[in-house]
Amino acid sequence: MITSQELGKICNFSDLTPQRQIKDHGDNGKSIYLPGTDCSLKTHTSLSGFTSYRVGGEAEYYVSPQNLEALKASIEFAKENYLAITILGAGSNLLVSDRGIPGLVIATRHLRSKYFNPDTGQLTVSAGESIPALAWDAAALGWEGLEWAVGIPGTVGGAVVMNAGAHSSCIADMLVSAQVLCPDGTLVTLTPEELGYTYRSSRLQGGKWIVTQATLQLQPGADPVVVTDRTKDHKKHRLSTQPYSYPSCGSVFRNPQPYTAGWLIEQTGLKGYQLGGAQVAQLHANFIVNRGGAKASDIFSLIRHVQNQVQERWSIWLEPEVKMLGEFPAVF
Numbered sequence: 392m393i394t395s396q397e398l399g400k401i402c403n404f405s406d407l408t409p410q411r412q413i414k415d416h417g418d419n420g421k422s423i424y425l426p427g428t429d430c431s432l433k434t435h436t437s438l439s440g441f442t443s444y445r446v447g448g449e450a451e452y453y454v455s456p457q458n459l460e461a462l463k464a465s466i467e468f469a470k471e472n473y474l475a476i477t478i479l480g481a482g483s484n485l486l487v488s489d490r491g492i493p494g495l496v497i498a499t500r501h502l503r504s505k506y507f508n509p510d511t512g513q514l515t516v517s518a519g520e521s522i523p524a525l526a527w528d529a530a531a532l533g534w535e536g537l538e539w540a541v542g543i544p545g546t547v548g549g550a551v552v553m554n555a556g557a558h559s560s561c562i563a564d565m566l567v568s569a570q571v572l573c574p575d576g577t578l579v580t581l582t583p584e585e586l587g588y589t590y591r592s593s594r595l596q597g598g599k600w601i602v603t604q605a606t607l608q609l610q611p612g613a614d615p616v617v618v619t620d621r622t623k624d625h626k627k628h629r630l631s632t633q634p635y636s637y638p639s640c641g642s643v644f645r646n647p648q649p650y651t652a653g654w655l656i657e658q659t660g661l662k663g664y665q666l667g668g669a670q671v672a673q674l675h676a677n678f679i680v681n682r683g684g685a686k687a688s689d690i691f692s693l694i695r696h697v698q699n700q701v702q703e704r705w706s707i708w709l710e711p712e713v714k715m716l717g718e719f720p721a722v723f
C-alpha cells in the first residue's frame with residue numbers, strides 16, 4: 392500500500408501558486424484557445440450554474456475539456472500562467488464561495504465514455520459520466536451492483552474521490568482501479584487499497600490529482616426488469632426521505648459514530664431553521680437547502696450555526712462532508 396506522501400512522489404506534481412485574489416482582466420467571458428486542441432478556456436465564468444447548490448461566484452478561468460489531450464493542455468496553461476487548479480465534477484458536493492475561485496477551474500463533466508465488458512462484468516468509464524445515468528444503464532442491461540447509486544447526482548470522478556455511497560454500499564466496494572492524472576502529465580492506475588478509502592474519503596481529496604477514468608466490477612446476467620425495479624425502489628425511497636426539490640449538496644456533515652448528524656441536528660431543534668435563503672431541511676436535518684436566493688455566505692453561516700448549537704448541546708463538533716471551495720472564514 393502506498394501513502395499519500397508516496398502518491399505525491401509518484402505523481403511528482405509541481406508547486407502551483409497558492410490561492411490569491413481573482414485578477415480583474417477586464418475581459419469578462421473571453422475565450423482563450425488551447426493550442427493543439429479544440430478546447431477553449433473562458434475568463435470570469437459564473438460557477439453557480441455548475442453546482443447543485445446554485446450558488447457561488449466566478450472562476451477566474453474555467454475549462455471543461457472533452458478529452459485527455461485538452462485536459463493536459465489545460466494543466467499546461469495553468470502552469471505557464473502560475474494559476475492554482477481546482478477540480479469540479481458535477482458540483483454536487485460543493486459550496487463555492489460568493490467571492491469565486493481564483494486560478495483555473497477544470498470541470499471534468501465532459502470527459503465521457505463508457506464500456507460494459509460482458510466478458511469480465513467490468514464497467515470502464517470516464518470521469519465525467521453521471522453516476523445515476525450509469526445506474527440506469529446497468530439496470531437496463533441486467534447488470535447488478537449500481538442500484539444504490541441512483542440518487543447520487545455526481546460524476547464518476549467525484550464519486551471515486553468522495554467514496555460516494557448509499558444503502559450500505561459505496562464506490563470502494565466495487566472499484567477495480569482508477570486512472571489518475573498528475574499535474575506533470577503522468578497517468579497512474581491506482582487500486583482501492585492505494586487510494587486509502589475510508590467513509591466518504593480517499594487519498595485523492597486535496598485537489599492535486601485528477602481522476603480521468605475508473606473501472607467498476609458489476610455482476611451481469613440478472614433480469615433487467617428486476618434490476619430496474621430495484622433501482623426504481625432506491626430512487627423512490629430517496630425521494631420520500633430526502634429533499635430533492637430544493638438545491639442542496641446532499642448530506643452536509645459526516646455522521647459522528649455512533650450517532651447520525653441528522654438525528655443530532657433534529658434533536659437540537661434545528662429542523663426548519665433558516666438564515667437568509669438557507670434552511671435546515673424539514674424532511675432531513677442533515678440537508679441544508681437553498682430555499683431561493685441563498686448566497687454561499689448564508690449556507691456557510693448556517694453550517695457554522697448548526698455546528699455551534701450541536702457542540703453546545705452534545706459536545707460533538709460536526710465535520711462537514713461538503714467541500715468548501717474559495718475563500719471562507721477559517722473555521723474548518
Ligand SMILES: Cc1cc2nc3c(=O)[nH]c(=O)nc-3n(C[C@H](O)[C@H](O)[C@H](O)COP(=O)(O)OP(=O)(O)OC[C@H]3O[C@@H](n4cnc5c(N)ncnc54)[C@H](O)[C@@H]3O)c2cc1C
Pocket residue numbers: 443477478479480481482483484485499518542543544545546547548549550551552553554555556557591595596597598600601602603634635639640641642714
Ligand atoms: C440531492 C443530493 C443527494 C446526495 N446523496 C448522496 C449520497 O447518498 N451519498 C453520497 O456519497 N453523496 C451524496 N451526495 C453528494 C455528492 O453527490 C457526492 O459526493 C458525489 O460523489 C460528488 O460528485 P461530483 O461529481 O458532484 O463531485 P463535486 O461535488 O464536483 O466534487 C467533489 C470533490 O471531488 C473533487 N473532484 C470531482 N471530480 C474530480 C475528478 N475527476 N478528479 C479529481 N477530483 C475530483 C472535487 O475537487 C471536490 O473536492 C448527494 C448530493 C446531492 C445534491
